[in-house]
Amino acid sequence: MKFSKIPEATITRLSNYSRNLEELLSENINVISSEKLATRCGVNSAQIRKDLAYFGEFGVRGVGYYVQNLLFEIKRILGLNKEWNLGLVGIGNLGSALIAHENFLRQGYHFVAAFDNDPVKIGKKLPNGVKVENIDNLEEVKKRENIEIGVVSTSAGTAQAIVNRLIKADIRAIINFAPVQIKVPPGFRVENVDFTVKLDSLAYHLTSEED
Amino acid sequence: MKFSKIPEATITRLSNYSRNLEELLSENINVISSEKLATRCGVNSAQIRKDLAYFGEFGVRGVGYYVQNLLFEIKRILGLNKEWNLGLVGIGNLGSALIAHENFLRQGYHFVAAFDNDPVKIGKKLPNGVKVENIDNLEEVKKRENIEIGVVSTSAGTAQAIVNRLIKADIRAIINFAPVQIKVPPGFRVENVDFTVKLDSLAYHLTSEED
Numbered sequence: 001m002k003f004s005k006i007p008e009a010t011i012t013r014l015s016n017y018s019r020n021l022e023e024l025l026s027e028n029i030n031v032i033s034s035e036k037l038a039t040r041c042g043v044n045s046a047q048i049r050k051d052l053a054y055f056g057e058f059g060v061r062g063v064g065y066y067v068q069n070l071l072f073e074i075k076r077i078l079g080l081n082k083e084w085n086l087g088l089v090g091i092g093n094l095g096s097a098l099i100a101h102e103n104f105l106r107q108g109y110h111f112v113a114a115f116d117n118d119p120v121k122i123g124k125k126l127p128n129g130v131k132v133e134n135i136d137n138l139e140e141v142k143k144r145e146n147i148e149i150g151v152v153s154t155s156a157g158t159a160q161a162i163v164n165r166l167i168k169a170d171i172r173a174i175i176n177f178a179p180v181q182i183k184v185p186p187g188f189r190v191e192n193v194d195f196t197v198k199l200d201s202l203a204y205h206l207t208s209e210e211d
Numbered sequence: 212m213k214f215s216k217i218p219e220a221t222i223t224r225l226s227n228y229s230r231n232l233e234e235l236l237s238e239n240i241n242v243i244s245s246e247k248l249a250t251r252c253g254v255n256s257a258q259i260r261k262d263l264a265y266f267g268e269f270g271v272r273g274v275g276y277y278v279q280n281l282l283f284e285i286k287r288i289l290g291l292n293k294e295w296n297l298g299l300v301g302i303g304n305l306g307s308a309l310i311a312h313e314n315f316l317r318q319g320y321h322f323v324a325a326f327d328n329d330p331v332k333i334g335k336k337l338p339n340g341v342k343v344e345n346i347d348n349l350e351e352v353k354k355r356e357n358i359e360i361g362v363v364s365t366s367a368g369t370a371q372a373i374v375n376r377l378i379k380a381d382i383r384a385i386i387n388f389a390p391v392q393i394k395v396p397p398g399f400r401v402e403n404v405d406f407t408v409k410l411d412s413l414a415y416h417l418t419s420e421e422d
Contacts, residue, residue: 008253009220011411011415012408012411012412014411014415015408015411015412016408018411019392019405019408023392042219078411078414078415078418079414079415079417079418079419080411080414084417086410092308093304093305093311094304094305094308096304097303097304097305097308097364098406100304101406102367102390103390103405103406103407104406104407104410106390107407107411109407109410148417149414149417153308156313172417173413173414173416173417174413175406175409175413179313179314179317181230181234189413189416189417191409191410191412191413193406193409194230194314195309195315195386195404196226196314196315196318197223197227197230198386199295199318199320199386200225200226200229200289200291200318201223201226201402202360202384202385202386202400202402203289203290203291203295203384204225204288204289204290206290206295206359206383206384206400207289207290208290
C-alpha cells in the first residue's frame with residue numbers, strides 16, 4: 001500500500017490527534033464527539049474527517065469517535081504500532097538532553113546507540129545505559145543495534161558531513177537538530193528541527209495584539 | 212490592527228517562507244517566480260498566494276516575488292522587524308543547549324536572562340554572558356531586562372508551576388520544552404514543543420514506503 005498523495009500537514013495533524021487521544025484515554029474518556037475532539041486539537045471537525053478519510057472511515061454517526069479505536073488506527077497509520085530504534089550523533093548538551101527527554105520513550109522511540117568523535121566521551125555510559133561509540137564504528141553499530149532513524153545533534157558545521165555518513169550506512173530517515181538546512185538524496189528523508197518557528201508564532205501574536 | 216482570523220497554519224508557513232527567502236538572499240537570488248518559491252517551501256503556489264492575501268498583495272505579475280521586499284514584509288507581519296527578549300528558566304542540558312543554539316540569535320531572539328533554583332548554578336555566567344539568576348528574582352529581572360517571552364526547559368514535573376510564576380510576572384508568551392502539555396489562562400499564549408512529532412512523520416514514511 002502506498003499513500004504517496006497524503007499531504008505532510010495531514011501526517012503532522014495525525015500526530016497531534018494521537019497526542020490528544022492519548023490524553024483523553026488517560027482521563028478515562030472513551031468516546032468523544034468529532035466537535036469536541038476538533039476543539040481539543042485546535043482544528044475544525046471537517047479537517048479531522050478529511051484527514052482521516054485518506055485512510056478509511058473511523059467515526060460512528062451520532063456517536064463520534066471511540067478513543068481507543070481511533071488511537072489504535074492512527075498509530076497503525078503512522079507506523080507507531082512498533083517501536084523505532086534511534087541512533088544519536090553528537091553527545092553535547094543538546095544530545096544529552098534529547099537522550100534524557102521522556103517524550104521519546106513515551107512515544108515509542110528508543111535511543112539504542114550514541115556516537116561522538118571526542119575520545120573523552122567515547123566509552124562512557126549514558127544515563128539510559130547506552131555506551132557512547134566512536135562515530136567511526138557507525139556502520140557496524142547500525143547493523144548490530146538495527147538503527148532505523150538517525151538523530152543529529154552536532155554543531156552546524158559538522159551536521160551535513162555526519163548526515164552523509166548516516167546515508168552511507170543506509171540510515172534512511174534522519175532528524176536534524178543542528179541549526180543548518182540538511183539535504184539528502186532521493187530515497188532518504190530528513191526533518192530539520194527549527195526551534196524558532198514556534199517563537200515566530202508567539203512574536204506574531206504579541207505584535208498583532210499590541211496594535 | 213487585528214488579524215484574529217488568520218489560521219495558525221498560515222503563521223507557521225510564513226515562518227517557513229521567511230527562512231527560505233533568507234536562504235535565497237544569501238544565494239544572491241533577488242527575484243523568484245511563485246512556482247519556484249513554492250517548490251522550495253514544499254507547498255503549492257496557490258497556497259503562498261492565499262497565505263499572503265490575508266495581509267496584502269505582494270507578488271508582481273509576470274515576475275513573481277522580489278526576495279528582499281517579500282522577506283521584509285513577512286518579517287513585519289510576524290513582528291520580526293524588532294528583536295525579542297527571551298528569559299530562560301531551567302539551566303540543565305537542554306537549557307544550556309538552547310542558549311548556545313545559533314538559530315535564536317540569527318532569527319532575532321536574544322536570551323537576556325536565565326533562571327534556576329539550584330544554588331550551584333545561580334550566579335554563574337553562561338557562555339552568552341548572561342548570569343544565572345535565582346528564580347525568586349523573576350519579577351525584578353523581568354522588568355529590568357524587559358523579558359517578553361519565557362522559555363521553559365525544566366523537568367515535566369516543575370514546568371506548570373514555573374509557567375504559573377511567569378504568568379504572575381506578566382510574561383504573556385511562553386515556549387515550553389518540558390515534555391508536558393502546559394495550560395495558560397486567556398490573554399497568555401503557550402507553544403508546547405514536542406520533538407517527537409517530526410519523528411512520527413519519519414516513522415510514517417519509513418512504514419508506508421516499506422509496504
